[in-house]
Amino acid sequence: MDDETIEAVGDVLRGGRYVKGPVVEAFEEEFADHCGTEYAVGVNSGTAAILLGLQAAEIGEGDDVFVPAHTYFASVSPVLFLDANPVFVDVRTDTYTIDPNDLEQKITTADNPAAVIPVHIYGQMAEMDRVTEIAKTHNLHVVSDSCQAHFAEQNGQKAGSIADIGAFSFYPSKNMTVAGDGGMLVTDDDELARRARALRNHGRDEAGVHRHLGLNYRMSEVLGAVGKQQLKRVDDWNAGRRRAASVYDDRLADIDEVVAPAENTDNKHVYHLYVVQVPDRSNLREYLDENGIGTGIHYPTPAHEHPAVVERCGETSIEFVEGLCERIISLPMHPRLSEEEVHTVCDHIEEYYT
Ligand SMILES: Cc1ncc(COP(=O)(O)O)c(C=O)c1O
Structure with a gap:
């Protein structure tokens, strides 16, 4: 502001x-x-x-x-x-x-x-x-x-x-x-x-x-x-998000346990969130938290499983999404996230998996 x-x-x-x-x-x-x-x-x-x-x-x-x-x-x-x-x-498994x-x-x-x-x-x-x-x-x-x-x-x-x-x-x-x-x-x-x-x-x-x-x-x-x-500044902010995302992409490519987000070649992604898939999410979250790195989960519950939805629509199963919701974690992302800060996050993820 x-x-x-x-x-x-x-x-x-x-x-x-x-x-x-x-x-x-x-x-x-x-x-x-x-x-x-x-x-x-x-x-x-x-x-x-x-x-x-x-x-x-x-x-x-x-x-x-x-x-x-x-x-x-x-x-x-x-x-x-x-x-x-x-x-x-269902959703695409990459995007x-x-x-x-x-x-x-x-x-x-x-x-x-x-x-x-x-x-x-x-x-x-x-x-x-x-x-x-x-x-x-x-x-x-x-x-x-x-x-x-x-x-x-x-x-x-x-x-x-x-x-x-x-x-x-x-x-x-x-x-x-x-x-x-x-x-x-x-x-x-x-x-x-x-x-x-x-x-x-x-x-x-x-x-x-x-x-x-x-x-x-x-x-x-x-x-x-x-x-x-x-509105005058959102394009610059989106560019900042994209810069941070490309540093994440480079670093996370070397960590086998982490599935980084895919960007379709036709698309310009604006990285509202930078979400990766990992095994043992809760332990990783705890480790990052102990090291002062906040993370989020968007979203822990598939849309069809909310009680208010089930009450009206009954139970459905969408297997990929149900598994995905257990593996995703949102890493820090905002327009002014510096390259050093992204490296710090990735250093800790690397440390955790090694
Ligand atoms: C995918 C999606 N749909 C709808 C909404 C609803 O927007 P709002 O919170 O402004 O009502 C949000 C934001 O919270 C969202 O992320």
């Missing part, structure tokens, strides 16, 4: 217009521009962006929505909220993004295929050429969960832009934030954008009529002011 950001927030506070104002509007325009989409709609979380994306696409009761089994709970909860059925799909072959397979046995939510997990885009082709064949809406992948690219196109709707989160740990909870929905479709705008504001249309059933998902002007400033 630099002085310019603090100044911009001060301007909003002094100005006295806190919602439905010009700052969020400008942030939306700049975000859409940066993303390469026609429209962007600011909301109050990434979860809201996914929910309103599905709702704008008229996904509802009885619709089957395909979701990768390896993701955060919020990729799935909006589906359940709309009384639609999540259908869990952990949705497996298009399994997606095709699951579509053939579904009753009402309606939408797919490819998740750009850890900052790398799912194979959107395959996903969109499959979606076209089966008439599915595509809502990409881009919450972890601000300005990741695939063949030069940005995350969120290769879908009917893209959903972003600005939760403080994300590649860019609004210093609080916030989200953005992007689309090229003017009707979807219009509906999403109405849905975030009590379902109220331009004429002031509550035509849809909507709640309040608006973004505040103060947070919009922070987002506008962060």
Whole structure:
């Protein structure tokens, strides 16, 4: 948070217009521009962006929505909220993004295929050429969960832009934030954008009529002011993350026990997280912790195993994801992580395994 950001927030506070104002509007325009989409709609979380994306696409009761089994709970909860059925799909064993072959397979046995939510997990885009082709064949809406992948690219196109709707989160740990909870929905479709705008504001249309059933998902002007400033710097921060990742890649290639993340050649990964697979994860975590190195697990539970999901969907098994969740560990990653710091982490991992 630099002085310019603090100044911009001060301007909003002094100005006295806190919602439905010009700052969020400008942030939306700049975000859409940066993303390469026609429209962007600011909301109050990434979860809201996914929910309103599905709702704008008229996904509802009885619709089957395909979701990768390896993701955060919020990729799935909006589906359940709309009384639609999540259908869990396996992920690729190298990139952990949705497996298009399994997606095709699951579509053939579904009753009402309606939408797919490819998740750009850890900052790398799912194979959107395959996903969109499959979606076209089966008439599915595509809502990409881009919450972890601000300005990741695939063949030069940005995350969120290769879908009917893209959903972003600005939760403080994300590649860019609004210093609080916030989200953005992007689309090229003017009707979807219009509906999403109405849905975030009590379902109220331009004429002031509550035509849809909507709640309040608006973004505040103060947070919009922070987002506008962060947008100017996110590309540099992503470059910093990529630099740290390449040092990790070089060092970890020499440690047999560690499976480093794979980056598809078409992709520009933005390393929201740097996640490796290891044997005996809990001992390694403890060892790193004793040496002052914090780690995380994203995520310890497969999406289909959360009690709130099982209660609605029953039990399913997705073997690869279940094993993966026991082996993954997120190593330190942020834009200002220095080369020396990455070496220190890798020295300790090396020490542990030797
Ligand atoms: C993959 C994924 N989907 C959805 C979300 C939900 O975003 P938010 O926390 O802003 O509601 C997050 C972030 O927490 C996420 O990482």
